[in-house]
Amino acid sequence: MKEMEPFKLLVSHEEAKKIILRTCIPTERIEKIPIDEAAGRVLASDVKADRFVPPFERSAMDGYAVIAEDTYGADEREIYLELDGVIHAGEVSAQEVRHGHCVQIATGSPLVSGANSVVMVEYTERHEDRILVTKPVYPGANVSKKGEDIEEGDLVLTAGAWLTPAKIGTLAALGWTEVEVYTSPRIAVIPTGEEIVTPGDNLNPGQIYDVNSFTLETILRANGAQVDRFGIVGDDYSALKDTIEKALQYDMVILSGGSSVGEKDLLAGILADVGEVLFHGVQIKPGKPTLYGVAQNTPVFGMPGYPTSCLSNAYIFLVPAVRQMARLPPEHQNTVFAKISKRLVSASGRQQFLTVRIRNEIAYPVYKHSGAITSMATADGYIILPVNLDVIEEGETVEVILFE
Amino acid sequence: MKEMEPFKLLVSHEEAKKIILRTCIPTERIEKIPIDEAAGRVLASDVKADRFVPPFERSAMDGYAVIAEDTYGADEREIYLELDGVIHAGEVSAQEVRHGHCVQIATGSPLVSGANSVVMVEYTERHEDRILVTKPVYPGANVSKKGEDIEEGDLVLTAGAWLTPAKIGTLAALGWTEVEVYTSPRIAVIPTGEEIVTPGDNLNPGQIYDVNSFTLETILRANGAQVDRFGIVGDDYSALKDTIEKALQYDMVILSGGSSVGEKDLLAGILADVGEVLFHGVQIKPGKPTLYGVAQNTPVFGMPGYPTSCLSNAYIFLVPAVRQMARLPPEHQNTVFAKISKRLVSASGRQQFLTVRIRNEIAYPVYKHSGAITSMATADGYIILPVNLDVIEEGETVEVILFE
Numbered sequence A, B: 001m002k003e004m005e006p007f008k009l010l011v012s013h014e015e016a017k018k019i020i021l022r023t024c025i026p027t028e029r030i031e032k033i034p035i036d037e038a039a040g041r042v043l044a045s046d047v048k049a050d051r052f053v054p055p056f057e058r059s060a061m062d063g064y065a066v067i068a069e070d071t072y073g074a075d076e077r078e079i080y081l082e083l084d085g086v087i088h089a090g091e092v093s094a095q096e097v098r099h100g101h102c103v104q105i106a107t108g109s110p111l112v113s114g115a116n117s118v119v120m121v122e123y124t125e126r127h128e129d130r131i132l133v134t135k136p137v138y139p140g141a142n143v144s145k146k147g148e149d150i151e152e153g154d155l156v157l158t159a160g161a162w163l164t165p166a167k168i169g170t171l172a173a174l175g176w177t178e179v180e181v182y183t184s185p186r187i188a189v190i191p192t193g194e195e196i197v198t199p200g201d202n203l204n205p206g207q208i209y210d211v212n213s214f215t216l217e218t219i220l221r222a223n224g225a226q227v228d229r230f231g232i233v234g235d236d237y238s239a240l241k242d243t244i245e246k247a248l249q250y251d252m253v254i255l256s257g258g259s260s261v262g263e264k265d266l267l268a269g270i271l272a273d274v275g276e277v278l279f280h281g282v283q284i285k286p287g288k289p290t291l292y293g294v295a296q297n298t299p300v301f302g303m304p305g306y307p308t309s310c311l312s313n314a315y316i317f318l319v320p321a322v323r324q325m326a327r328l329p330p331e332h333q334n335t336v337f338a339k340i341s342k343r344l345v346s347a348s349g350r351q352q353f354l355t356v357r358i359r360n361e362i363a364y365p366v367y368k369h370s371g372a373i374t375s376m377a378t379a380d381g382y383i384i385l386p387v388n389l390d391v392i393e394e395g396e397t398v399e400v401i402l403f404e
Helices: A013-023 A165-173 A212-221 A237-247 A262-274 A307-326 B013-023 B165-173 B212-221 B237-247 B262-274 B307-326
Strands: A030-034 A063-066 A079-087 A101-105 A117-120 A124-127 A130-133 A155-157 A178-182 A186-191 A226-229 A252-256 A276-280 A291-295 A298-303 A335-340 A351-359 A362-365 A381-385 A397-402 B030-034 B063-066 B079-087 B101-105 B117-120 B124-127 B130-133 B155-157 B178-182 B186-191 B226-229 B252-256 B276-280 B291-295 B298-303 B335-340 B351-359 B362-365 B381-385 B397-402
Touching: A013 A276, A013 A291, A013 A307, A063 A079, A063 A130, A155 A165, A165 B212, A165 B307, A186 A212, A186 A237, A212 A226, A212 A252, A212 A307, A212 B165, A237 A252, A237 A262, A252 A307, A262 A276, A262 A291, A262 A298, A298 A307, A307 A351, A307 B165, A335 A351, A335 A381, A351 A397, B013 B276, B013 B291, B013 B307, B063 B079, B063 B130, B155 B165, B186 B212, B186 B237, B212 B226, B212 B252, B212 B307, B237 B252, B237 B262, B252 B307, B262 B276, B262 B291, B262 B298, B298 B307, B307 B351, B335 B351, B335 B381, B351 B397
Parallel strands: A079 A101, A186 A226, A186 A252, A252 A298, A335 A362, B079 B101, B186 B226, B186 B252, B252 B298, B335 B362
Antiparallel strands: A030 A178, A063 A101, A063 A117, A079 A130, A124 A130, A276 A291, A291 A298, A335 A397, A351 A362, A351 A381, A381 A397, B030 B178, B063 B101, B063 B117, B079 B130, B124 B130, B276 B291, B291 B298, B335 B397, B351 B362, B351 B381, B381 B397
16 A cells, blocks of 8 residues: 655745746647638748739729819819720720710729829719719829739738738738647547546446536646547556656646546656656636646646636636747736625635636625536636735725636 | 619617527537537536436545544554555455555545545555554545435536536536537528629639638637628529528528618518518617618528628627527637727728727727728727717727627
8 A cells, every 4th residue: 555645845826837837838730721721830940022912003092083183173173084994803904084975984994094093983074975973083192002012022910920810811911821839739638547537438336427628628728728528437557657758749748537546656656757748736716736747858748636626727827828839919807896705715825726707796605615517617706815814804995717 | 783772760779789689599409429529519418417427425535445534643653544445446445444454545436335524635644554644534534425426316507508617517427428408500601692702713804702601610710600601692682582581490590791772672672571570770880881680580680791880780789699599608808908000090981890909008900990800800809989979089998898
C-alpha cells in the first residue's frame, strides 16, 4: 500500500500562471489554408499587396460621367448635357466624354475616358437624351482613384494579425485564395482514473461518467486548439507513462484526474521521470490539486479530477496558455458589477473562485462543491475572493467575470 | 436604357432593425447531434436528469474512512485507528469499518460501509498499520452524498440554453452522448454584379474581386449560421430571379451588390415580384443602399456592393438577425472609451458609423471610403455619430464598439 502525502509547497495563482506562460511557447509552425477557412486564425507572414485595389479609376456613385468644368454654374442656371450612352459595372467603354456631353455610369464602373468627375443621379433630371445638372461638381468628385483602397506594394496586413471578417475580405480583395497562418496547437486530452467511464457506456457500482474530457475539449477548441480526446487510462504506472510518452508528440498534454494526493502522486512521479515537475498544488479554491511540468519541451498539465476544479482551472490557466501558444490575442473578459446576495466568509487561506448566478443585478453564489459540475453549469460567471479577504458583507458590490 | 431613380423613402437605422427582427423568426427546426459537437449550440429541449450524479455516496477527499465518533477528542489526545486496507476510486469495498478501525480512501471512492465520514490525510500521521488522527471530524465530514450534484428528476438544463463548456459537461455527467439542439440557420450568400470575379480567377479590365461573399460568410458563421456561398450572378433579371427562387429554400438569402439605385433597382423589382420589399434604403452612412424584404417567409437582404458598407451593415443588421434566428443570446458588444484624434464634422444627415483605430486611448478615424475594405480591416472598432450631430471636437471622449 503506497503512502499518501499531502501537498507540500503550494504556489500562488500568480506564480502558477507565470510559470505556465513562460513555458507554453508561441507556435512557430505554419500552414497554408483556404481564406474561407482562415477566420479566427493568426496570420503567419506579412501581406504585401501584389496589385492595386481598385485596379482602375472608377465611379463612386450612380450618376453621369462629366467634365467638371461643364457643370460650373449649374446651381445658378440650367445646364444640359447630351447623354451619349451608358456604361455598366464590369464594362470598359471605348467612348470618350466631350465637352457638353455625358455618359450614364453605375457605381463601380471604370470612369469614361475624357471625364474627370461624376454628377450623382440625385443632382440631375433626365429629359429624354438630355441631362439637366442641378449642382456643379469639382474635378475628381465622386471618382475613386486607382489604388484608393490598396496600392501595390502596400503592407496591408502584418504577421500576427488575428483574421477578422474584414481581414479575410482584404485577402479576397487581393484575389488570394490561400493564406499562411500559424498552425493551431494540437492538444492531447487524456482522461485518467479507474472510476471513470465514457458517456454511453454502462456504469458499474463506484463508477461515474467522464466529464472533464468534454469540458476541456470544448473550452480548448473555443480558444484555438485542435483537440484529440484519448481513451480513459487507469491508475497504472506503466500504462500512464506509455500514454504520456506517446502524447508528447502533441503541443500540449492535459491529463484530467490523477493529480490529487495519495496514490494519484503516480502522475507527479511519472512527470518527474519523463520530464520536470514545475509545480504541484496551487493556492486557489477550487483547483488546488493541479500539477504542471514540461517533458521534451511539451507542457503537461495534470488537472484536478473534480469537474468544477478542472473547468475553473481551465478558464484560469489553460485559456491564457493555449491562446499564447496559438498566438491569439488575450481573451477579452467581460465583467459586470452586482451586489452579493449574502454574507460570504472566506476561511480557506487560498484565493477563491466563487461561481455566481446574476438576477436583477444581484449575484447569487451557486457553488456547491468542487465535484459538482452544476456549480459551473448554472453559473453566469465567477467572483474572485483574494487570499487575504475574510468577509464580504451582504449587499456589497462585487465584480463578476462572465463565462462566455 | 433604363432610367435611374434616387432612393425615395429612407428608413431610420432603428426602424430597419425593428422590421428585420420582426421578420427573422427564431428557428423551430431541431436536430440531434453528438455532445462533443454541441458547443455554442442552443438546447432545443429541457434536460431532466435520468440518474443521480454522483450515483453513490463517496469520499470528497483523500484520507481515511472512519466512524466520526471515534475521532472525537483527537485534538486533545492521541487517537490511533487500525488501518484495515485501502479502497481506490472505481472500487467497491466489501469491507466494513468497525469502531477503532479505518480504511484508506481516495477522493471519489465509494464510502466504505460502516464509516460515516472521512479524515483528510492532512490531519493524520501514519505509523505502520496504525493511523494517528490529529483533528476530529463530524459525521458526514468530507463525504459527498449520492445525488449531491444532480438528483434524478432534476431539471438540469432548460430549452433555449446556450451550450457552454459546463453545460456540455453536465450532459456528459448524465452519460448522454447526443443532445437535441436547434438547427443552425442555413444561409445562401449570393454575390451579384457584372464586375465581380472570384478570387483566384483572372481580372479583366473593369473587374474587381468578390470581397463581400467572404466577409459575409465569415461573420455569419461566427454567429451560428451555416453558409453556402453561391456562384456570381450577373445583372440579369431572369438569372437573378431564378437564383433567388432556388435560394428561397434556405432560411435566409443574402445578395451582395445589386441594391444600389439605377439599373440595380433590378433586385428590388425581383424581390417585389417574388415577395415583398419591406425597405429600400436606410438612413445610415455607410450602408444606405440596403434592401430588405420577405419572400415565401424567407428574409431576403440586398446588401450594398461596397465592401465597407456591406460589412458594416452585416455587423449592424445581420448579426442580430441571424442570432435571433439561431436563438443565440444577443451578441455581447465590447466597448471602450477613447479621445477622438481630430475634429469631426457630420453633414450627412444620416446616422454615421465611423471606423477608428485605437492607440494609447486615442481613437483615430481610419474610414477612407465605403468602397475600401481597409476602412474595416485596419480598424479596431467604430463609433456612432447620431443623425442630429454636427461636430465632435478634437479630444472629446467617444465610445468605441470593438470588432471581435
